[in-house]
Amino acid sequence: MEKPPVPLLELKSVTKFFGANKVLDDVDLTVNDGEFLTLLGPSGCGKTTLLRLIAGFERPTTGKVIMNGKEISYLSPNRRAVNMVFQQYALFPHMTVFDNVAFGLKMKGVPKEEIEVEVFSALEKVKMNKFSLRFPAELSSGQQQRVAMARAFINNPKILLLDEPLSALDYRLRQEMQIELKELQRDLGMTFVYVTHDQEEALAMSDRVAVLNEGMIEQVGTPIQIYEEPKNMFVAKFVGEINVFDGMVIKVGDDDFDTIVEGMFYRLRKPSSFEVVRGSKIKVLLRPEDMVVSKVNDPEAEAPENALRGVISFLVYKGRTIDLWIQTAGGNMVMATQFFNEDDPDIIYEVNDVVNVSWIKDWEVILPDA
Amino acid sequence: MLKTADNFCRQAVLYFIFIWFGVMVFAPNLLVLLASFLSQDPVWYLRLPLNLENYAALSDPKLLTVILKSLNLAVCTTLFCLVVAYPFTYFIARFARERRALFLMLIIVPFWTNSLIRNYALISILSENGILNTFLMKHGWISEPLKVLYTNAAVFAGMTYTLLPFMILPLYATLEKLDLSLLEAAEDLGAGPMAAFFRVVVPISAPGIVAGCIMVFLPALTLFYVSDILGGADSAVLGSVIRDQFMIVKDWPVGAAINVALTVFMLFLLHLYYKSGNSVDQEQPIW
Numbered sequence: 092m093e094k095p096p097v098p099l100l101e102l103k104s105v106t107k108f109f110g111a112n113k114v115l116d117d118v119d120l121t122v123n124d125g126e127f128l129t130l131l132g133p134s135g136c137g138k139t140t141l142l143r144l145i146a147g148f149e150r151p152t153t154g155k156v157i158m159n160g161k162e163i164s165y166l167s168p169n170r171r172a173v174n175m176v177f178q179q180y181a182l183f184p185h186m187t188v189f190d191n192v193a194f195g196l197k198m199k200g201v202p203k204e205e206i207e208v209e210v211f212s213a214l215e216k217v218k219m220n221k222f223s224l225r226f227p228a229e230l231s232s233g234q235q236q237r238v239a240m241a242r243a244f245i246n247n248p249k250i251l252l253l254d255e256p257l258s259a260l261d262y263r264l265r266q267e268m269q270i271e272l273k274e275l276q277r278d279l280g281m282t283f284v285y286v287t288h289d290q291e292e293a294l295a296m297s298d299r300v301a302v303l304n305e306g307m308i309e310q311v312g313t314p315i316q317i318y319e320e321p322k323n324m325f326v327a328k329f330v331g332e333i334n335v336f337d338g339m340v341i342k343v344g345d346d347d348f349d350t351i352v353e354g355m356f357y358r359l360r361k362p363s364s365f366e367v368v369r370g371s372k373i374k375v376l377l378r379p380e381d382m383v384v385s386k387v388n389d390p391e392a393e394a395p396e397n398a399l400r401g402v403i404s405f406l407v408y409k410g411r412t413i414d415l416w417i418q419t420a421g422g423n424m425v426m427a428t429q430f431f432n433e434d435d436p437d438i439i440y441e442v443n444d445v446v447n448v449s450w451i452k453d454w455e456v457i458l459p460d461a
Numbered sequence: 462m463l464k465t466a467d468n469f470c471r472q473a474v475l476y477f478i479f480i481w482f483g484v485m486v487f488a489p490n491l492l493v494l495l496a497s498f499l500s501q502d503p504v505w506y507l508r509l510p511l512n513l514e515n516y517a518a519l520s521d522p523k524l525l526t527v528i529l530k531s532l533n534l535a536v537c538t539t540l541f542c543l544v545v546a547y548p549f550t551y552f553i554a555r556f557a558r559e560r561r562a563l564f565l566m567l568i569i570v571p572f573w574t575n576s577l578i579r580n581y582a583l584i585s586i587l588s589e590n591g592i593l594n595t596f597l598m599k600h601g602w603i604s605e606p607l608k609v610l611y612t613n614a615a616v617f618a619g620m621t622y623t624l625l626p627f628m629i630l631p632l633y634a635t636l637e638k639l640d641l642s643l644l645e646a647a648e649d650l651g652a653g654p655m656a657a658f659f660r661v662v663v664p665i666s667a668p669g670i671v672a673g674c675i676m677v678f679l680p681a682l683t684l685f686y687v688s689d690i691l692g693g694a695d696s697a698v699l700g701s702v703i704r705d706q707f708m709i710v711k712d713w714p715v716g717a718a719i720n721v722a723l724t725v726f727m728l729f730l731l732h733l734y735y736k737s738g739n740s741v742d743q744e745q746p747i748w
Contacts, residue, residue: 146645146649147649148645148648148649167648168645168648168649169648169649169650169651169652169653173649174649174650175645175646175649177642177645177646178642179640179642181640181642181643181645181646182646183643183646183647183661183665184643184665185664185665185667194647194650194652194660195650195651198650198651198652198656199651242650243649243650246650246651
């Protein structure tokens with residue numbers, strides 16, 4: 092943000108086939124120096140293949156991998172200035188923690204005394220220096236994960252590649268490690284490319300997120316952009332919960348346009364991403380936490396302007412918030428996350444309560460109806 | 462109820478294993494050990510008094526020559542089997558599952574023919590006008606038939622042929638389980654193919670290498686019928702000597718003493734291996 096991003100690695104129209112199976116389809120992606128970039132997508136979307144292309148375990152069928160201006164598409168993994176943290180860690184079972192972490196430096200022919208200093212400093216960074224003489228089988232999966240990290244970053248790679256490194260850990264540990272990983276990345280000042288299918292993890296740790304689906308990049312952006320301004324339905328639905336309404340454009344103005352959503356009239360701000368055309372169908376997308384819900388005391392009264400009438404059909408109490416599933420008169424199921432209101436602590440929702448649902452103005456996302 | 466039945470089964474199996482080991486392994490070996498300290502008897506084979514002279518017979522220079530020759534043959538056979546079996550097994554273990562099964566079958570099927578018969582079959586290949594010589598002469602690579610049969614080379618060929626599967630199967634058992642991501646990790650950390658192989662694959666498959674070597678080395682010392690069928694007058698192996706002591710000379714105590722010495726030697730080698738700390742699984746030796 093302060094400094095303009097410096098591209099470190101570029102993928103240029105990379106396509107990858109496994110047999111007749113197209114795994115990556117014309118992917119363009121830039122990794123900037125020092126950033127934490129996450130490749131996010133469902134399983135089978137090609138994110139791991141993309142990572143393995145950067146590591147050198149796979150070669151692109153067509154297209155180029157460029158690092159610091161030099162093409163490295165066909166360079167073998169042992170000659171690339173990148174290191175990988177494997178999903179199952181792939182620690183050498185016949186070596187101690189020390190020897191595992193020292194492996195990369197030994198291969199480079201670093202003198203013994205230097206290796207020892209470096210290994211202990213790396214183990215210190217992941218709080219594992221007391222375990223240097225243990226074998227991997229004698230460590231918990233969280234400890235193995237730290238050793239795998241140290242073994243990779245000790246080589247001071249230009250890019251550290253991480254293939255779902257937290258997926259084998261339980262929920263609590265995963266939360267802790269997210270923060271530790273992010274801190275470590277800042278400490279080391281190293282570029283991280285991180286693969287996950289967990290959108291929460293992606294949003295929490297990344298500087299930028301690339302959302303992949305079926306071998307194509309759907310959107311690249313900051314976590315806020317990905318969450319608040321999804322470019323298409325896939326990104327909108329994959330990242331977080333979202334309510335989708337169908338709309339019909341009836342009039343287009345200079346800055347806004349008129350539309351009918353669930354039989355109600357709305358005047359919405361024109362989206363910048365595409366041209367709204369009169370008579371066309373659109374999708375109106377809203378995050379559950381952007382919904383406004385108010386209890387209706389007199390069900391006979393008309394719903395106010397810009398609000399849908401509905402009935403609570405299901406609710407989940409989550410401590411800080413409450414999730415409501417509301418069946419609207421138009422037949423949609425709307426999810427709304429309500430924060431407990433400090434000023435009005437008496438509001439208690441119950442199933443079958445009649446409510447009005449609207450949303451905070453201008454917080455909607457408009458997409459064309461494909 | 463179920464639990465006691467379960468317990469009973471477990472106990473029964475344990476007892477069975479103990480009794481089996483006692484009757485089939487411990488008692489016979491104890492008898493051999495005992496025999497090695499007894500004296501020769503022309504009628505009963507064994508008699509008192511106890512003596513240590515049988516072990517003195519081990520220093521007989523003629524016996525020592527045979528032992529050294531036999532050791533030489535066994536070491537060569539073991540190393541050759543290892544060098545041939547390792548790459549072969551390594552690649553089989555990388556094949557798709559169905560293909561692997563096929564290759565293993567191809568290795569196991571010859572087992573269904575008695576190895577004696579298979580060694581006799583080797584005669585027709587190695588003899589003076591056998592398949593090998595006919596082939597070589599037909600192509601003009603040699604003008605005179607090679608004298609292979611009834612030499613140490615023939616014994617070596619027979620041993621290798623007979624024992625190769627005993628090297629392949631234990632190697633396969635460890636190499637099949639080798640996690641390929643370990644190889645990728647090694648490569649990722651800057652190791653070339655050679656370094657990855659010798660620093661990762663070989664140490665991890667060490668238990669298989671040791672098991673295979675044990676399973677080849679000991680038979681290679683003692684499979685006397687291979688040297689009987691394919692070898693010449695001076696191709697006797699240690700096994701032939703032991704057999705002769707029991708069956709021809711009828712000196713059971715000396716035969717037993719040679720056998721005990723052989724067992725102690727093997728245990729010593731195993732002990733060295735475990736002491737070297739090379740065992741990957743960090744398990745204690747079983748004895």
